[in-house]
Amino acid sequence: MPIVLSLLPTKPVPGLVENHASYAQQHGYQHVVVDGTHIYGERQQVLHHYHCMYQQLLNLAEGDLLLVLDVFSLIYTPHALDAVATGYDSIVSLTNPSPDSQLANSCGMIFRSTAEIRERFYALLHDLGRWAMYLPEHAPKIEAQILGEFFPPISFMRHLTSGYFPCLQSFWHSGDTATGLSYVIDFFAQAQPLVVSNAPEWRQLNGIWAPNPDYDFRYVQALLQDAQNSAAQKQSLLQSFVQxxxxxxxxxxxxxxxxxxxxxxxxxxxxxxxxxxxxxxxxxxxxxxxxxxxxxxxxxxxxxxxxxxxxxxxxxxxxxxxxxxxxxxxxxxxxxxxxxxxxxxxxxxxxxxxxxxxxxxxxxxxxxxxxxxxxxxxxxxxxxxxxxxxxxxxxxxxxxxxxxxxxxxxxxxxxxxxxxxxxxxxxxxxxxxxxxxxxxxxxxxxxxxxxxxxxxxxxxxxx
The missing domain is CATH 3.90.550.10 (Spore Coat Polysaccharide Biosynthesis Protein SpsA; Chain A)
Structure with missing residues (x-):
């Protein structure tokens, strides 16, 4: 039986966990919720997440799928996991589709429990443990870089071979000299992705990696509303704005x-x-x-x-x-x-x-x-x-x-x-x-x- 894993390092917006649970119930998947609000320290929280993912991978039957969701991501269109993941043993999206970006998005990841994936995940956990302890060769990195080394991310602006989109990120910085910003929220209703996310974006400033200081994870509330509108065939947020x-x-x-x-x-x-x-x-x-x-x-x-x-x-x-x-x-x-x-x-x-x-x-x-x-x-x-x-x-x-x-x-x-x-x-x-x-x-x-x-x-x- 596939597993939908909800990782909660902080209090989620109202309705988010229910969104995850409803999807799992609709398809008969197991839903596992992990409250990580008691974990202190940014890197310790990240390491805890991956230990929880590994635990669930080991609990799966051979060939079954694990969908990883968190406080930044939600189910937009309830496609079946096996349909989306056809032809893939792992699906990890980029945080930014720009050609010069290689940062992996930890939202909406899909892993198939195979011997090769479990071994790769075991090796990833070992590196994350060294990173969490600030060992010299790992300390300057961020989670997205280490994740991408073991599970190379793919652009979310292109269809998977199964015909679906991977996890769509709603907002990111681009090379556009006019605004420096890009977004795909206007595209969700047409794309009908399984997962959408509004993960905090990390950028390197003066040699230091840092998340956007203005990030408000409660924007996910708006994404939930848009997903509900789409399911009910109501106006999208874009249509409402234009009107x-x-x-x-x-x-x-x-x-x-x-x-x-x-x-x-x-x-x-x-x-x-x-x-x-x-x-x-x-x-x-x-x-x-x-x-x-x-x-x-x-x-x-x-x-x-x-x-x-x-x-x-x-x-x-x-x-x-x-x-x-x-x-x-x-x-x-x-x-x-x-x-x-x-x-x-x-x-x-x-x-x-x-x-x-x-x-x-x-x-x-x-x-x-x-x-x-x-x-x-x-x-x-x-x-x-x-x-x-x-x-x-x-x-x-x-x-x-x-x-x-x-x-x-x-x-x-x-x-x-x-x-x-x-x-x-x-x-x-x-x-x-x-x-x-x-x-x-x-x-x-x-x-x-x-x-x-x-x-x-x-x-x-x-x-």
Whole structure:
């Protein structure tokens, strides 16, 4: 009897283990769940995983199959294992289909219990043990490299000889000079793979291998939703995103214009797929607390010609500061998750507020604001003038973007301190830190479809 093995080094998203179990039950396979949350240490967790895989390989009858799943992977289309693996004794996918990438993806692997595979796995375990103990010849490597040495990975962008796709990875960095990012989530409904994954991608930075610091494994929740949509022949995430960008919308929306506290935001037509999620979330939040909300769905005419939508944060604060006691900019890739948590406690003793970033930045300009006082009016005016003086505003990130300018101007005005900069948890929380109890959750630096899918999954927590 084939075995479906679920490896859980950390808490899985709701419904993931049920997805694995349902597949096993549908085909009459044995389902084995391994809770590894008690294992301490990154390399010890990895070694534990492979010992568990080896144990199950030894438990299989000769020729039976083992499917390895984890917290990053799920069954997308419930094909029979023997159909997918016809002609293969092992199937391991690449993490990235680029020609220069040879890193193996440990999600969605399939192994056939044969004498040759068991011997190879035994040798792999021996090398992983030496790696886990940081022996000199193995210490610089990562799991994906060692796995690939024993089970050479194959591209997930090509069919297997059986006619199926191997485990499809949803998101990776590519050599594309425009974005540096690629994704196949739009392809899932057509490809109908057995397994899809959103495994953390490892890259070499300054000679050190490291995973993506912004990785949010709970994006798997969106993949689960897409798999359910596919099974029910409903819209894919891509179709939903595209339809949103085609909706007829008014250029502006203003509520509670006389409120003491107000938010301003802007999103343009190309990001409507997630801009509408932000809008609905903020409308509920502001209506609940009586806050003002000034939303622009296109760049307003009062912006100077040199200021594009990506650089308009300070100008929108300046436009509405006289109407309210405190005005805050909020990015369109933010959701108000803990809807009951108001802003009064954070603003009570501050004339300016911004949050720390969860990475190397001193601040993150996703949410920042000022009180309607003469000094703050002057500071916002200075920010606007500085932004207008920047010659290259061709993208949101060029030269560090407006975030770099806000950082520099705060230093100049002696505002970059603990009095004005709150922690990275309380204001614009990254998904890697956030829970349903956090006020605002920020989804930065993602492709539009990826971001929309992430936000769609998270929005359910606030309703």
């Amino acid at each position: 949103q960008t085609e909706l007829p919308l008014e250029p502006e929306l203003h509520i509670n214009p006389d409120a003491e506290i107000a938010f301003v935001s802007l999103y343009t037509r190309n990001i409507t797929g997630y801009g509408l999620l932000h809008e609905r979330s903020m409308l509920r939040y502001c209506e609940r607390h009586g806050y003002g909300y000034h939303l622009y769905r296109e760049a307003p005419s009062f912006l100077p010609d040199s200021v594009t939508a990506n650089w308009a944060k300070a100008h929108l604060i300046r436009q509405h500061l006289a109407q309210h006691q405190f005005v805050l900019w909020i990015d369109a890739d933010i959701l108000a998750i803990a809807q009951a948590s108001g802003m009064e406690d954070l603003l009570a003793k501050r004339d300016f507020i911004v949050g720390m970033d969860h990475t190397a930045w001193a601040i993150n300009s996703c949410v920042f604001g000022a009180r309607n006082t003469a000094p703050m009016q002057a500071f916002i005016q200075q920010l606007c003038q500085r932004i207008e003086s920047v010659e290259d505003k061709s993208s949101v990130y060029v030269g560090g973007g407006d975030q770099q300018i806000i950082n520099e101007e705060m230093i100049q005005a002696s505002l970059l301190n603990a009095e004005n900069v709150v922690d990275a948890i309380s204001l614009g929380t990254s998904p890697i830190y956030a829970t349903a109890q956090h006020r605002f959750v920020h989804f930065p630096a993602q492709l539009n479809h990826f971001r929309a899918a992430s936000m769609q999954a998270w929005e359910q927590l606030s309703t």
